[in-house]
Amino acid sequence: MEYDEERDLRVSQLSFIGNILAGFTHEIKNYIAIIKESAGLMGDMIKLGKKSKNEPQEYLEIIHSIEEQIEKTNDLFRYLNRFSHRMDNELSTFNVNETMEELIALLTRAANQRKISIEKDFQKDILPMNNNPSMLQFLVFHFLEEKITKLDKNSRLIIKTESANGSTVIRIIPKGNLLDADKEKGYLPYEIQDKVVRQLGGNISQEKEETVIKIPITDI
Amino acid sequence: MAFTKVLLIDDEVEFASALAERLQLRNYDAKAVYNALEALNSIYSDKPDVVVLDLKIPGMDGLEILKTIKQFDPTIEVIILTGHGAVESVKEGLTSGAFEYIMKPVDIGELIAKIEQAKKRRDNK
Numbered sequence: 570m571e572y573d574e575e576r577d578l579r580v581s582q583l584s585f586i587g588n589i590l591a592g593f594t595h596e597i598k599n600y601i602a603i604i605k606e607s608a609g610l611m612g613d614m615i616k617l618g619k620k621s622k623n624e625p626q627e628y629l630e631i632i633h634s635i636e637e638q639i640e641k642t643n644d645l646f647r648y649l650n651r652f653s654h655r656m657d658n659e660l661s662t663f664n665v666n667e668t669m670e671e672l673i674a675l676l677t678r679a680a681n682q683r684k685i686s687i688e689k690d691f692q693k694d695i696l697p698m699n700n701n702p703s704m705l706q707f708l709v710f711h712f713l714e715e716k717i718t719k720l721d722k723n724s725r726l727i728i729k730t731e732s733a734n735g736s737t738v739i740r741i742i743p744k745g746n747l748l749d750a751d752k753e754k755g756y757l758p759y760e761i762q763d764k765v766v767r768q769l770g771g772n773i774s775q776e777k778e779e780t781v782i783k784i785p786i787t788d789i
Numbered sequence: 790m791a792f793t794k795v796l797l798i799d800d801e802v803e804f805a806s807a808l809a810e811r812l813q814l815r816n817y818d819a820k821a822v823y824n825a826l827e828a829l830n831s832i833y834s835d836k837p838d839v840v841v842l843d844l845k846i847p848g849m850d851g852l853e854i855l856k857t858i859k860q861f862d863p864t865i866e867v868i869i870l871t872g873h874g875a876v877e878s879v880k881e882g883l884t885s886g887a888f889e890y891i892m893k894p895v896d897i898g899e900l901i902a903k904i905e906q907a908k909k910r911r912d913n914k
Contacts, residue, residue: 595872598872599804599872602804602895603803603807605894605895606803606804606807606811606895607807609811609897610810610811613815614814617814617815634807681847682845683847684847684848722848
């Protein structure tokens with residue numbers, strides 16, 4: 570049977586969006602659970618008559634916790650909204666740091682579960698680029714997920730961005746032991762990876778354990 | 790009268806501590822722990838009647854914690870707590886000896902009913 574590159578790319582993209590949404594809904598559910606329990610606790614303190622000298626302070630702490638969770642929920646919705654709108658147009662002018670921030674926000678939970686911290690090392694005055702932001706996120710996501718899966722617990726994963734020689738350079742730098750376990754999760758078939766890189770007009774190289782993605786700033 | 794000892798294992802500190810306090814207000818001897826090491830220490834030292842276990846906690850697979858609890862004392866009842874549609878993990882948990890499961894966000898009435906059923910089953914063992 571003939572290899573259908575386009576179909577496989579679409580399937581991988583749907584899987585990518587599914588993964589992002591699953592992580593997002595899981596995180597939101599956790600925030601809602603905390604808000605529900607905190608509100609429930611205040612209700613219980615009133616109904617079941619808990620009395621203590623610190624009562625007003627305790628209420629204030631619970632209210633503060635609820636406000637914090639609402640703020641986190643709001644932030645995550647903002648990232649998801651921005652992420653979703655990346656798909657509005659095939660080509661747009663965007664700030665690569667913002668697209669990476671969205672990915673990090675939506676992947677932090679998965680990384681935390683494996684006790685891996687994701688760190689940003691972004692060039693502050695990075696040049697805006699004109700390309701397909703959604704496709705770029707799709708590509709970077711797979712490398713991040715692969716590293717998160719393969720990295721040993723308590724490791725770090727650094728995402729570095731910079732503008733250099735007319736290109737935007739994204740470096741994915743693992744700091745920790747990379748396990749050689751045969752874990753397929755996060756692996757993007759080479760044919761699809763190659764197609765995406767061609768569409769973005771860039772290239773990928775491996776410098777030891779560091780993955781380097783170079784995408785031209787203006788041309789495709 | 791001895792209070793039912795409940796151990797909550799969840800890495801969401803605010804969630805688990807609020808839930809523990811809500812159970813304490815209802816006269817349960819409830820305690821919350823937030824990682825695998827604290828969880829195992831508490832199981833060995835406190836010997837809870839019922840454990841409410843989130844399957845996704847850093848440091849150890851929740852199913853491994855469940856199996857360790859059952860090896861230590863098969864009469865300790867475990868209620869799986871899950872905030873996501875991890876149907877396969879929940880199924881595996883139930884076949885590995887978990888008493889029941891409950892979804893986040895938790896309904897306190899439903900959780901208490903399940904804790905009571907679990908305690909009754911432990912007492913009858």
